[in-house]
Amino acid sequence: MELALSLGDSSQSLPSFLSKTPKPSPALDFCIGLALGGGSSARSCSASETRKSGGPVNDRCCGGGGGGGGGGSGSSDSSSLLQLDLLPSSHVPRSCNSSTGNGSSHFPLPWLAERLVSEPESSSGRGKNLDVNRFPVPTIVAEDQDDAAAQSSSPNSAVSSFQMEFGMALAGGGSKRSEPEGDADRDCSRGSDDDENGLTRKKLRLSKEQSAFLEESFKEQSTLNPKQKIALAKQLNLRPRQVEVWFQNRRARTKLKQTEIDCEYLKRCCETLTEENRRLQKELQELRALKSAPPFYMQLPATTLTMCPSCERVATATTTGASPPGTNVSRPRPRSYPFGGGGPVGQQQGKAQGGQGQGQHPSDHVVK
DNA sequence: AGTCAAGGTCTTGTTACTTCA
DNA sequence: CCTGAAGTAACAAGACCTTGA
Incomplete structure (x- = not known):
């Protein structure tokens, strides 16, 4: 099947x-x-x-x-x-011609291009890539700028994330790294005091703005080429590795969620099909029982049996409980289809009815 | 042209941290 | 305050693809 x-x-x-x-x-x-x-x-x-x-x-x-x-x-x-x-x-992506990685002249991500265009670069270079979640925090700008300079200066640095995080923690700015004003109320000091040995994995929460921006990027495109990754990392003042990990996790989450939805759907399909199967089995049993039973006309007085000349159906004039002319033995049954459509999705019901197509059982016509 | 190693990215699974009820 | 669940950043392992020698 x-x-x-x-x-x-x-x-x-x-x-x-x-x-x-x-x-x-x-x-x-x-x-x-x-x-x-x-x-x-x-x-x-x-x-x-x-x-x-x-x-x-x-x-x-x-x-x-x-x-x-x-x-x-x-x-x-x-x-x-x-x-x-x-x-x-x-x-469905709207523009994915960038994934080939061939064109560097045009920016592959429209939202990034928009940002890059809309954000005038300062000549000093400091804060030119600062996103919206950075500059409104005057109290941490100095530290952030140091971090930003350290990060953006070598976006392709081979320094591991652990080393980077450890270095930032040692610098004292790790706990406040890229925390916007909206997240200033978060308790960020907690993370920096337990990793003095540098052995614990430092986990930094992305800001709301960063997450929103990444989310927007993911809506446009669920995968990034290296250029896009670096550009996005610069834009958000993150390391490319962080952007990469975020997209990996995001894809995994999307897939997991979609899997859950599909499982629910398949479960409903399975239930519907099981019910359909049960009903068909029951009907098959009834038909078999009917077939194995002696023909009902044998139980009737011979004189009461007549045959319709046109349709060759047996008609009875007595009150023996036989079916009136033209009445099928197997009643037409309401048919429910899986997937809630109320109608045939394909034409599967033809096979489901034994391939006869019209639902007529051989015992329908009782020929004398 | 075929082969192989290196590098990169992906998915999947796991761990560790954070937040919240 | 404590705790467990949920969310998520980060990482590891394995597979696959591309590229260059």
Whole structure:
């Protein structure tokens, strides 16, 4: 059994985008493989199967599990799969021609370009990349500028994040790093007093503005090329590594949330199909019982049986409880379809009715 | 042209920290 | 104040791709 479901409007999304970039974002082509028949692998996305032949990288199945389990198993038993192809329109990028990384003349991210244009660079260079969450804090500007200079001077520095954080902590400005006025009330002093040995991982909360800006960037594009990453890091006065990590985590969160939604949907589908299956089984039992039972006309007096010459149905004139002419034995039943549509999604109901198409059972017509 | 190592990025899973009820 | 849950920044491992030798 293979049931392919397609949600979202995959037809209208990303044709040009996919043609331009070889690496669509994971949120763009989202699919779930659900093994219903006891299959061991849930990696059913057809897009992922094209990967060996140079297909896109990011269109992986959420159930596949890139690391360890799913990647090397290769047991892609696609015999009993419910495939869901979700294409949230909100994640369709508006401009992704930058992911190829070829054009450096035009800025790839429109929001960044806008910021870069709208923010006049000061000749001194100090604070030119300061974002909105920095300059309204006059009390920490001096420290921040030192940090900003230290960070922005070498955005591609190989210094590890630990070293960077440790250095900032030693400098005394780590606890106040990039804290806007809106977050000034946060208790930031706590983090700097327990990492005196530098062995504990320093976790710095991003400011609301930084998070909002990153969120906006993520809406535009869920992946960044190195240039975009560096530009965004400069813009937000973060390290490129932080921006990279943020986008990684953000993608993971998006995928997790989407997985939850898909699981809910699949659960409802499964319940509906189970109910449908139960009903069909019951109906099949009834029909079998009816078939194995002696024909009802045998129980009738022979003289009461007549046949309609036109439709060749047996008609009875007595009060034996037989069906009137033209009455089917199996009553037409209301049919409910899964997925709440109230109608056939495809034309599957033809097969569900035994392939007869009209729902007529051979016992409907009792021929004498 | 085929191969291999290096570098980069991705996903997935985990850890540690922060916030809040 | 204490505590557990939730959110999230940061990291590690493994896989894959690209590139240059």
